[in-house]
Amino acid sequence: GDSVTQMEGPVTLSEEAFLTINCTYTATGYPSLFWYVQYPGEGLQLLLKATKADDKGSNKGFEATYRKETTSFHLEKGSVQVSDSAVYFCALSDRGYGGATNKLIFGTGTLLAVQP
Amino acid sequence: GAVVSQHPSWVICKSGTSVKIECRSLDFQATTMFWYRQFPKQSLMLMATSNEGSKATYEQGVEKDKFLINHASLTLSTLTVTSAHPEDSSFYICSARDPGTLVNVPYEQYFGPGTRLTVT
Numbered sequence: 156g157d158s159v160t161q162m163e164g165p166v167t168l169s170e171e172a173f174l175t176i177n178c179t180y181t182a183t184g185y186p187s188l189f190w191y192v193q194y195p196g197e198g199l200q201l202l203l204k205a206t207k208a209d210d211k212g213s214n215k216g217f218e219a220t221y222r223k224e225t226t227s228f229h230l231e232k233g234s235v236q237v238s239d240s241a242v243y244f245c246a247l248s249d250r251g252y253g254g255a256t257n258k259l260i261f262g263t264g265t266l267l268a269v270q271p
Numbered sequence: 272g273a274v275v276s277q278h279p280s281w282v283i284c285k286s287g288t289s290v291k292i293e294c295r296s297l298d299f300q301a302t303t304m305f306w307y308r309q310f311p312k313q314s315l316m317l318m319a320t321s322n323e324g325s326k327a328t329y330e331q332g333v334e335k336d337k338f339l340i341n342h343a344s345l346t347l348s349t350l351t352v353t354s355a356h357p358e359d360s361s362f363y364i365c366s367a368r369d370p371g372t373l374v375n376v377p378y379e380q381y382f383g384p385g386t387r388l389t390v391t
Contacts (some may be wrong), residue, residue, distance in 0.1 A: 244314065
């Protein structure tokens with residue numbers, strides 16, 4: 156079945172460092188890809204998404220490019236801040252009928268800790 | 272953005288009792304809601320898909336008689352953990368799907384803050 160694999164954490168960085176969190180996927184169709192973020196004590200929030208190959212999702216300085224040839228959707232940010240400390244989840248979803256997303260399949264999550 | 276609430280945020284119950292968790296979409300109507308379970312330091316595992324006015328669809332390995340899901344209205348879904356045992360202790364998270372207005376735009380899922388269940 157479909158699955159998502161992301162790098163294990165925790166990832167500890169100093170403020171203003173470059174961030175990469177790797178994510179690869181296995182899917183039979185053409186899934187939509189997502190990054191969700193979970194701040195301490197809060198629910199998951201959609202960070203960015205991409206719905207087809209070569210799409211780049213971006214938000215709040217974070218970027219990820221849908222790479223069909225390598226089945227990857229790595230998350231990057233050029234300069235992290237302490238406020239970026241959170242758990243990041245990579246996820247995929249089938250398109251479903253009419254473009255609707257169906258159930259989400261999540262990776263195991265990567266804890267990012269940014270130190271001042 | 273769309274807001275999803277869960278109640279309670281945490282609950283402690285005794286083994287053998289039942290616990291109900293509510294999931295509400297506050298500013299949109301959700302025809303579909305999802306229930307997830309998250310173990311410590313692990314990812315979210317989908318338990319079931321809840322469709323308004325119909326029976327929930329459970330994932331393989333999830334006991335439907337133990338985890339009762341009711342989606343009686345377009346803004347409310349409930350998860351009842353029946354005859355809870357310590358192994359049911361976990362973090363339960365719901366999400367609600369916003370139908371949106373454009374057919375070709377993937378529907379967003381909005382997540383609640385989660386409910387921490389501890390069974391003693």
